[in-house]
Amino acid sequence: xxxxxxxSAPAGAAGNGPRFGAAEVLLALSVVVLVVVVAIPVLLIxxxxxxxxxxxxxxxxxxxxxxxxxxxxxxxxxxxAAGVTFFSTIxxxxxxxxxxxxxLPFKETMKLLFLVPxxxxxxxxxxxxxxxxxxxxGFVNKALAGAFGLDGPVFDIYSLGGIIAVExxxxxxxxxxxxxxxxxxxxxxxxxxxxxxxxxxxxITRRITLPLMLPxxxxxxxxxxxxxxxxxxxPAILGxxxxxxxxxxxxxxKIHQSGGSFTAIRTGTILSSxxxxxxxxxxxxxxxxxxxGRFQVISGKSxxxxxxxxxxxxxxxxxxxxxxxxxxxxxxxxxxxxVGTLKTYGVSFTLSNMSLDNxxxxxxxxxxxxxxxxxxxxxxxxxxxxxMLVGTLISYVIVKMKVRGKFLLxxxxxxxxxxxxxxxALGVILMWSGKFGVNLYNTAWIIFVAYVARYMAFSxxxxxxxxxxxxxxxxxxxxASGATHWQALRDIVIPLIKPGxxxxxxxxxxxALRELTTSVLLYGPTTRTIGVAIYTLNEDGETxxxxxxxxxxxxxxxxxxxxxxxxxxxxxPGDQA
Amino acid sequence: xxxxxxxxxxxxxxxxxxxxGLSLAVRDGECFTFLGPSGxxxxxxxxxxxxxxRLSGGAISxxxxxxxDPARKVHAPPERRNVGVVFQDYxxxxxxxxxxxxxxxxxxxxxxxxxxxxxxxxxxxxxGLSGLEARLPYQLSGGQxxxxxxxxxxxxxPEVMLLDEPLSxxxxxxxxxMRFEIKDLQRRTGVTILYVTHDQEVxxxxxxxxxxxxxxxxxxxxxxxxxxYENPRDSFVFSFLGVANFIPVERRDGLDxxxxxxxxLALPPADGGARPAADRLVAGCRxxxxxxxxxxxxxxxRHAAGVLKRxxxxxxxxxxxxxxxxxxxxxxxxxxxxxxxxxxxxxxxPVAIRLHDVKWFDAAALAKxxxx
Numbered sequence: 001x002x003x004x005x006x007x008s009a010p011a012g013a014a015g016n017g018p019r020f021g022a023a024e025v026l027l028a029l030s031v032v033v034l035v036v037v038v039a040i041p042v043l044l045i046x047x048x049x050x051x052x053x054x055x056x057x058x059x060x061x062x063x064x065x066x067x068x069x070x071x072x073x074x075x076x077x078x079x080x081a082a083g084v085t086f087f088s089t090i091x092x093x094x095x096x097x098x099x100x101x102x103x104l105p106f107k108e109t110m111k112l113l114f115l116v117p118x119x120x121x122x123x124x125x126x127x128x129x130x131x132x133x134x135x136x137x138g139f140v141n142k143a144l145a146g147a148f149g150l151d152g153p154v155f156d157i158y159s160l161g162g163i164i165a166v167e168x169x170x171x172x173x174x175x176x177x178x179x180x181x182x183x184x185x186x187x188x189x190x191x192x193x194x195x196x197x198x199x200x201x202x203x204i205t206r207r208i209t210l211p212l213m214l215p216x217x218x219x220x221x222x223x224x225x226x227x228x229x230x231x232x233x234x235p236a237i238l239g240x241x242x243x244x245x246x247x248x249x250x251x252x253x254k255i256h257q258s259g260g261s262f263t264a265i266r267t268g269t270i271l272s273s274x275x276x277x278x279x280x281x282x283x284x285x286x287x288x289x290x291x292x293g294r295f296q297v298i299s300g301k302s303x304x305x306x307x308x309x310x311x312x313x314x315x316x317x318x319x320x321x322x323x324x325x326x327x328x329x330x331x332x333x334x335x336x337x338x339v340g341t342l343k344t345y346g347v348s349f350t351l352s353n354m355s356l357d358n359x360x361x362x363x364x365x366x367x368x369x370x371x372x373x374x375x376x377x378x379x380x381x382x383x384x385x386x387x388m389l390v391g392t393l394i395s396y397v398i399v400k401m402k403v404r405g406k407f408l409l410x411x412x413x414x415x416x417x418x419x420x421x422x423x424x425a426l427g428v429i430l431m432w433s434g435k436f437g438v439n440l441y442n443t444a445w446i447i448f449v450a451y452v453a454r455y456m457a458f459s460x461x462x463x464x465x466x467x468x469x470x471x472x473x474x475x476x477x478x479x480a481s482g483a484t485h486w487q488a489l490r491d492i493v494i495p496l497i498k499p500g501x502x503x504x505x506x507x508x509x510x511x512a513l514r515e516l517t518t519s520v521l522l523y524g525p526t527t528r529t530i531g532v533a534i535y536t537l538n539e540d541g542e543t544x545x546x547x548x549x550x551x552x553x554x555x556x557x558x559x560x561x562x563x564x565x566x567x568x569x570x571x572x573p574g575d576q577a
Numbered sequence: 578x579x580x581x582x583x584x585x586x587x588x589x590x591x592x593x594x595x596x597x598g599l600s601l602a603v604r605d606g607e608c609f610t611f612l613g614p615s616g617x618x619x620x621x622x623x624x625x626x627x628x629x630x631r632l633s634g635g636a637i638s639x640x641x642x643x644x645x646d647p648a649r650k651v652h653a654p655p656e657r658r659n660v661g662v663v664f665q666d667y668x669x670x671x672x673x674x675x676x677x678x679x680x681x682x683x684x685x686x687x688x689x690x691x692x693x694x695x696x697x698x699x700x701x702x703x704x705g706l707s708g709l710e711a712r713l714p715y716q717l718s719g720g721q722x723x724x725x726x727x728x729x730x731x732x733x734x735p736e737v738m739l740l741d742e743p744l745s746x747x748x749x750x751x752x753x754x755m756r757f758e759i760k761d762l763q764r765r766t767g768v769t770i771l772y773v774t775h776d777q778e779v780x781x782x783x784x785x786x787x788x789x790x791x792x793x794x795x796x797x798x799x800x801x802x803x804x805x806y807e808n809p810r811d812s813f814v815f816s817f818l819g820v821a822n823f824i825p826v827e828r829r830d831g832l833d834x835x836x837x838x839x840x841x842l843a844l845p846p847a848d849g850g851a852r853p854a855a856d857r858l859v860a861g862c863r864x865x866x867x868x869x870x871x872x873x874x875x876x877x878x879r880h881a882a883g884v885l886k887r888x889x890x891x892x893x894x895x896x897x898x899x900x901x902x903x904x905x906x907x908x909x910x911x912x913x914x915x916x917x918x919x920x921x922x923x924x925x926x927p928v929a930i931r932l933h934d935v936k937w938f939d940a941a942a943l944a945k946x947x948x949x
Contacts, residue, residue, distance in 0.1 A: 473668035476629050479655035480662035480739075481682035481729065487656075491681070495672050 022485035027403050030394040034412040037453045041427025042276065042419055048430060049269035064270050073250035073271070076160065076239075077229055080246055083164035084171055084228040089221045091168065092175025093213075095324075098317060100183040102308045105318055113325050114176055119561055120329070121514045122170035123233025123531070124550045127538060128332030129166050130237060131339055131547075133157035137346065139335070158242040167234050169328040171224045178220030182213055201308065215289045222286040229282075230275050230420030232517040237538060247271045248422040252521060255426075265426070272423040279418040333554065340548035358548040369549055371526060372533035379444060379529065380512035383451035388505045390452070391459025392497070396489075398460075399467040400475070416457035421517035424454045428522065442524030450518045455508040462507055466500020467493075502567055510560045514553050579640030579736040579769060580605040581626060586635035588621055595621050596794045598635070604786075605640075608763050608770040612780040613790030614817070619773045621794075623739045626771065627662050628655035639737055656685075661730030661768075665742040667722040669714045669729075675701065676710040678725050682733040700732040703762065720751045727759070731766065738763075740772045744779060756782055777818045781806060789814050812938040813946050815861050822867070822906045824860045825940060838902035840882055844932055857940035864909035866934040869897065870920060872927035885926050897922070901930060 050056055064070055098104050099111045117125075132140045135153035144154045156162065190212065194204045232248040240249055251268040258264035310317060339345065341354040362369035398409050419427075428450040433441040440446035470493060478488035494501075516531030523532045530553050537546035581603040588596040595618040603609040611619040624630045626637055628644065636646035639660070644653040670678055679701055683693035701710060704724040714722055723743055730738055740759070744752045760783050763770050774780055780787050781802040788799045791813055798810040809815035812823070825836035826844075833842040836857075844860065872882055883901035895915065899906040908930075915921055922928060 471666060471668065473664040473666055474670060476627070476655070477662060477664060477668040477670070477726075477729070478681070478685075479629070480627055480658075480660060482656045482685040482733065483681075484654070484656055487685060491685075492670055496670075 022489075023401055023403060026393060027397050027401065027406075027409075030390075030397045030409055031412075033390050034394060034409060034456075037449065038415055038419075038456060039412050041424065041431045041453065042415065044430040045269045045272050045276070045423060045427050048266060049273045061270055064267050069245070070250065070267060070271065073245045073247050074274070076235075076244060077246040079160060080163055080167065080231075080235065081225050081228040083160070084167045085221050085225045087164065087168040088172040088224045089175050089217060092172040092220060092224075093179050093217055095172075095321065096176050096179035096183060098321065100180045102310050102317075103314065104310065104321070105314065110318075110321055111180065113329075114321075115173055116325070116329050117170045118173040119557055120170060120333070121233065121516070121531070121553065121557070122167065122231070123237055123516050123535065124336060124514075124553065125170055125332050126166050126234040126237040127534070127546060127550060128335045129157050129162070130538075131335050131543070132331070133162065158238055158244075160244060163235050163238050163244070166238065167228055167231060170234075171227055174223040174227070175217065175220035178216045178223075179213060182216035183209075186212060219286050219289045222282050222289070226279055226282045226286075229278060230422060232422060232520070233535075236516075236520075236535065247275055248420070248517065251422050251426065255521060265429070268426050269430075272420075272426050275420050275423055276418060279420060283418050336547050336550050336554065339544060340551040342544050342547075345543040358544060359551070362545060362548050363552070366545075368528065369533055369545070372528040372530050372549070373552065375444060375447075375527055376513050376515075376530040379447055379451060380509050380515075383448055383455065383512055384505045384509035387452050387455050387459045387508050388463075388501055391456060391504055392463045392494075392501055394456075395460050395463035395467050396493070399464050400472065400493075413457075413460050416453060416455075416460075419453075421454055421515075422521065424450050425518040425521035428453065428518075442527065444527045447519055447522050447527060447529065450522055451508075451512050451515065454515075454518055455512060458507045458511075459504040462500050462504035463497065466497040466503075470496045506560070506564045506567070510557065510564070513556060513560070580607075581737055581769065581771065582638045583622070583626075584636045584638075586622075586625060586637060587633050588618070588625060588630060589633045596625075599794070599796065600635075601788060601796065601799065603769060603771060606767045606769055607785040608760065608772060608783055610772045610774060610780040610784040610787040611790060612774060612777060612787055612817070613794075614792050615775050617790045617792050618794035619775075619790055620741055623662075623741050623771060623773050626658075626737070627660055627739050628653060628658050659733075659736045661733065661735035661738045663723070663726045663730050663738070663740045663743045665745055667714075667719070667726045667743075667746070669717075669722045669725045671714050673713075674710065675706060675712050675714075675717070675725050678714075679728045679732050682729060686733060697728075697732055700728045703731070703765075704728045704758075719747055720755065723747065723755065727762070731762070731768070734766075735768065737769045737771060740770060742774050742776075745774070745776065752779070759783065781818070789817060809936065811946075812859070812861065812943045815936055815938070816946075820864050820907055822862050822864065823938070823943065824862070824901070824904055824906070826858045826860050828858075835902040835904055840902035842930075842932065844935060859938045859940045859943050860932070860935040861938055862932050862935045864896075864907045866932060867899075867906065867908045868931045868933060869899070869908055869910060869922060870929045870931070871922065872929050883928050883930050885922050885924055885928050888922060888924055899928060899930065906930070 050058070050061065052060060065074070095110075095114055099107050099114070104110065130138070132138050133155045135141060135156045135158065138153065138155070138157065141153040141155055144150065145152075157166070186209075191204055191208055194208045199207065230248055231246070232252065235244065235246045236249045236252065239245060240253065245253060251271050254264040254267050338349055338354070340358055341356065342349070342358075343353050343355070347353045363373070364370065394409060394413060397403070398406065398413055416424075428446055429441070432446050432449060433439055440449065474492055474496070475488050478492045479485070483491060514531050515529060516535055519529040519532045520535060523529065528536065530549065534546050534549050534553065537543075537549065583599055583601045586596060586599040587594065599622065611622055613619045621630060625632055625645065626639070631652055632645045632647050634647060636648070636651075637644055639658060642653075643649075643651055644658050645651060670681075673681070676697060680693055680697035683696060688696070698710075701707060704727050706721060706724050706728065709717065709721065714725070717725065723746075726743070743759075744755050747755060756779055759770070759772075762768075772780075772783060784802050786799065786801055787805065789797045789805065791797050798805055798814045805814060806818055809818065812821075815821055816823075824842065826842060827834050827836040833844055834840060835842060842860070869885075883899040883906065885897055886900050886905075887898040889896040890912075892912070894912055895910040897908040897910055899908055910920070
């Protein structure tokens, strides 16, 4: 695995003509980028995990897994993922059914509102819930204790239950989107024919609708499981303080405590390998389910589905939905914004205690936060731009070109989908900290490289979708008109896929702007990002400044989403930072 | 202008061979059609000539220039072959206006601005799109889009035009209109046209010469449309050029019968070439080459007898299905002629059949084609 000889071999095989034309250059470039940025880091993780002194060593792997703290992290990850998946599925299916199959008032608006949690970074949500529900100082706990004269706290957010609850709030849209989409595209004649046969609504739901929806429900649930299993932000903020670790937070703790010792990194790689394999299995199962689901129910046309009249339940269910949004979206956001204006954490929310001084301080005066904002900004911009361009190139080769060795690209292209952020960070550390002649550790470049690897999948998805819309004959017509391959790309293909490229750019830029999972393992003294700054401020007890900076992040996200809507007119699924 | 020569051309994708040893010479300035069933590789031939695909073996030359010859490592890229291509799905660039689409080949070839504008405008006039220069493709009908594609392929005065089923996405009326216009354009410009289609009507109407390909991509017959129609080399060509009736024939005591029955057949004297010597023969005839009369008209015993199973009124003609001793025959009756002769038949009625014109085929060869 030398990295230099690997990528050039398939490119040579691809050129079945004597000339070294555009096709060969494109293929070689895409293979090199994917191998260096994605494949080698991931392979290095497996290598480091399984090989000691040049020979495979399973015994040591088992020994590390049997250690109480790693074992517990594994167990916690599974418990949290299971809980989050369970509750997200129930909530997601219920609200999806409510907005697509009942006469709930303001259905369209409610549908959009249920997607808002997707755009909020969940670690900022966790921060807010910590302020609201921490056992000693949480606002809600204090208010309840005051009102009912209780001694102890009502809620303890620092628990597995707390982590599950907060993650559920921000992950349930995965299920919601899948199921509401499928419900809308489901052929209503399936239900109507059951009704004509004399089945009641309950029977229809149980015997027809639910079984038909099962693949979509399961697909959404698996996505939730995938994200939750490798999720860093929420457990980091709500768990570490009381000693609850999942896999990603354990990896972070090991590496930070030891200052990057080899044993720590090895433990990290072993845990990462488990994550990658689990994610791979989950994604594989999901693709099988989606295929099966598409077969059965979904006809491409959009149809008018059967609508259930809620009658007397109409108002109560509307109130329930609005309450849900208020509690999960509005309350945490307002909390963050208000706390961000306080003089010190703990004082009451009176006008005399609140001001914009904090905002001024972190935006203009404090070098650390100023740097963090600037770092996030240019890193996201740069990574989004580069990843968009490289993704276009690779997608072009995958979608349009008939070359040998393409299967390798296709495989490498889907690989990033199953590699969690923590794993990417670890792989990037292994690859770029001097072992192979390039040392980027503690520089902004290592974060940049990690972002490119992490978001490549987004770019490939968006660009491939755009390219598949461009029929081959459009490009061939240009060639027949006398254009060279490059000219055909410049004049025909690129102008036609520009919307897809722009979408790819924003799909990367916005999540990267508030990224935490990867950056937190890679940041150096001068290379904090916004996410890292919020996280470390919170760790250091600077709760107020953490909230102010979180307010800034939220503002940027809102503005960004509005800009995206204007440009692409499509919703952008959020990434869980 | 130039002719196109294919020598022993083969093309395989992996282990799957699409085309093997295809040799053909298309003459300068002629309209040559590849006619074949879908999946026979006729589009591949066009793509090989255009340079979108590479040959596995053989060679292609356009005019005096060899453009593909893998043995000598020659493969001119599409942009250096000076061909115009019109695709089945038009492939009009959706982000460019009609004018921008048509002028593009000239811009790429660095033709001077003034001249390019003039030539583009002229070509747009030639295909009848004047006044629509500033439209974007989505504002055009399918027929207009296909005209844009034609203009774009013509504007740079290519040596050869390659047309891949350009009419199959158009409705019937438009198809007929465009067919004439393509033929007309070719007469005016003298460009060599290679036309690929599975539609025998288009092929017969448009071609100077044509090649009939079978499902495995082998050339069955090459020639002028009327020659091929009148003298099909084999049963495949005969059946591919139109609806074909095949009647198994048996000769007993100097008389012809529908095989295995006592239904006598009156055959025209020695038409369609001499009767071959094979002992199991099949007579092929077109629906228009069969005359029907009521069995009661008296001369029934001299003709084959059958029963009219179904008669479908099509306007100018009636499509009849006849059961003649277990063999189904399709007969097209001219409505006007039938009415004038008082020959309007009812379903279920016994009829006498007279064949005007037959082609003789060997029953064994027919079975091999899977035709009977």
